[in-house]
Amino acid sequence: MSYLDNIRTFVRIYELGSMSAAARDQRISPAVASARITQLEAHLGVRLFQRTTRSLSATEQGTIFYEGARNILASVEEAEAGIGDVTENPRGTLHIAAPLGMGRRLIAPHMPEFAEKYPLVDVRLRLSDRKLDLTAEGLDVAFFLGRPEDSTLRIRKIADCERVLCASPAYVAQHGHPSSGAEIDRGQHNCLNLRFPGATEFQWFLQGPEGPVKYDVRGRFESDDGDVLTDWALAGAGIAMKPVFEIADDLRSGALVRVAEKTPPLPVQMACLYTHRRHQDPKARMFMEFMIARMETALGASDTA
Template structure:
């Protein structure tokens, strides 16, 4: 097996904490991951992890070796990226993450065209509405809606996305047509909420005559998938807070109707996150340049 493959597997085991998680990340079996660690430890003559049936803990030698392994892999990636940049023919694998709605509607449709332009670049697109850790999950670029909490990462703004509070005509007929945030805050309406592990209590930030204000909202339905909220709204289950680009067709057809127009939701920032090192990789830089203009144009429509 390649020594560099062993290094990459070691780094992912160290970062993810388990052999099985690292194996999934590397698209290999746990047995292969274990064999790579055994080879690496035999080569170095030291134990990199203390193994028990329930845990995997780095040894002191493992912690020291991790820093050096990261430096070696970063240097190799930078050298490979430099060759790709010079030849204008980048190669390698890009790991991209995005919220479900953004990924499905604004990124995935453009990947075949990107692949045609850069045939030696493989793209792994991971879609999830939960917050992701770029470093821990081995991501090159992560797209998001909102404000990032990690200020150590580089941010590239794409667009300000208009949002809308919307419900189906059936819901409005049964429960009334709310016009202000105060009506939904009083619990008169069922609010459909996006929930993921670690999420705080639900607040919708709306524009009032006195300025922006956060309203506490409640509802009977929660999901960690934004498209599920849209489906519930279409089924008449409640009111959803959605980026306009995600529900534009439903608004146009009348399947969903804007509500709370007197105090509309504030726009949300769409941007992407990347580390400084990742931006030096030409395939990551080219991907961002390729897709960002297309995303901004789609949001503006």
């Protein structure tokens, strides 16, 4: 086992707080991950983690070593990035994250083409509608909808995505076709809500005649998976707020219809975040350029829905 591999495994265990999670992240077995830490501890002469059958936590020495280890890996990545700029043939592993709907529809379909164009780059694509910490989770690029909370990261805007309030024809036939957010706000409609960790209430910002209006909406169903909300809307369970690119086919086919057209939702920003480094990793830059070009094409096509 190389010393650098041991350090990489240590850093991922520290960041993820789990031996098994770090092993999955690095595509090794938990036994190999444990052996790497044992070897690293023997080399350093200190214990890096307190380990029991139920928990794992960094020691004081482990916390101190983490900061230096992370700097070591960053320096290695910068050195590799410099070589990649010269060779124009990037290699290595990219850790990418995206919301479920965006990842499934706008990123994953183009991965085979990217793999063919850049055969030496491996991609680990993580899809989740929860908010991710780019640095703590070891991500190179994170695509997102909305506004970033970490101002220390670099942001590249892709587009302002149109959103709609939608429901199935069956739901409209049974509960009526609201023309504005005010009708929904009266509590006569079931709103399908996307639940984020820490959310205590659900608010929809809609465009009124005199500007944006905030509505505190209510509903019987909520989920942290945006595609589940689409499935519920298709099944006639309620009204969902969705980016048009996620439901363009359903709008064209009539499986979903727009509601509250007088007060449409405000557009949502689509962008990607990446870490600020003196030399940006060329494979991360190439991945963003490749995917953004295809995402812009797909978003243009969805505008006709």
